[in-house]
Amino acid sequence: MTALEVTDLGYSYGAKRALDGVSFALRPGHFTALLGPNGAGKSTLFALLTRLFVTREGRIAVAGHDIAKEPRAALSKIGVVFQQPTLDLDMTVAMNMRYFAALHGIGGREAARRTERALAQLDMAERAGEKVRSLNGGHRRRMEIARALIHDPEVLLLDEPTVGLDFKSRQAIVAHVHELAQTGLTVFWATHLVDEIGDGDDVVVLHRGEVLAHEPAADLRGGRSLAEVFMEMTAEGIA
């Protein structure tokens, strides 16, 4: 069973079609990049995957749970890192983590234990007592990723998580999340930056609300660079 399966998904803002007939299933335990230019519909897709938006067109299944029929079961299997930071700056890293754990119904010692584990996983253990305000952008993001793992999700969704970070922090986050995928977590990473995608990753190319391709990055680019292929695919759509 795949951690995330989307079938024939559609969504419109009034007359404007944002997503049309989007279908894909993520390979379990793999890093899949959702690659698309700005305005391709990536954020709309993420809002639907996290049930911030709902649609009547198509189906989303998370670990076998249809998000329309069993929203709570589906949401409990998703870890999500939004494009916008969602942190309480005046609280410590650990307090932010425990607040999130509580929203998932995990409290007390269990929350403390999981907080510790998730922070250690992202090399953030020593920052548990620091206020989030004192962390740099890279560490804040890393904390949000750690937080998204606290309830043992089956799929981790990240919506352009490296926006606004410097090159080094960006590289570190990309590497960390690839490592997470190697431990068996299914990762779905939205981006418009091809250099965040490795040859071993899968790629879903989204353009103007439609899926143009879904295959391993190495196959997609053939002998050429991914940037070149991506430019070509999305340019064709404009012409």
Added chain:
Amino acid sequence: MTPWLIALFAIVRREALRFIHQRSRFLAALVRPLVWLVVFAAGFRAALGLSIIPPYETYITYEVYIVPGLCGMIQLFNGMQSSLSLVYDQEMGSMRLLLTAPLPRWWLLLCKLLAGVAVSILQVYVFLAIAAGFGIALPPLGYVAVLPALVLSGLMLGALGLLISSTIRQLENFAGVMNFVIFPMFFLSTALYPLWKMAESSAILRDICAANPFTHAVELIRFALYQSLNGWALLWVALSFVLFFGLALVGYDPAYGMTRRRKGG
């Protein structure tokens, strides 16, 4: 503890911590009703003669009359302020965190409301203690009897704030709401003058006051402070709460609410 309660306590705790961290907000919340009590009431006392009306059994000073109204005012400001923090949360994204939690949305929003109510009740009791320090003491049991009234009036005013926050996109629009919601609700109520006084000047204004849910919140608090129950006010406040909360839930429903009107990338 069930997941529902764990989430409730965490949300209340977060709200309380945020409130305590914002010392200026805490001070403002206390100074505002105290200014009314000490300055405004002193000036007004001379101008306004009060007759004996329920729940009072003797002549009272004007300061005593406006204490329940000022309790209501604290909750009104607090309800609007939590609403402001919700608009802020929407802009900052932490509302998304809340709404993607695997619990029913109505429960998450009710938790948010209860958190605001807890903070407002804390403020009311601090205010009542200071008022007692100024010699405005109420029946001792009234301080206990008022608690359930404060919970209900706080829920009603918080739900109104929640409803407003579901229709507002940006923080900038909020100042207008403060002027068009807080001031009319406060002045067109029995917080500062009894209904019969209002009737003397205008029958229409009196009817507006009588329909204003805030009037009933104030009366519910006023009667509870004297250990009596105003059933009509209770009903009115409860119905207003159900209406406001119901509409707020529609506003926050992903199928037709605010999230749908906000465009993604």
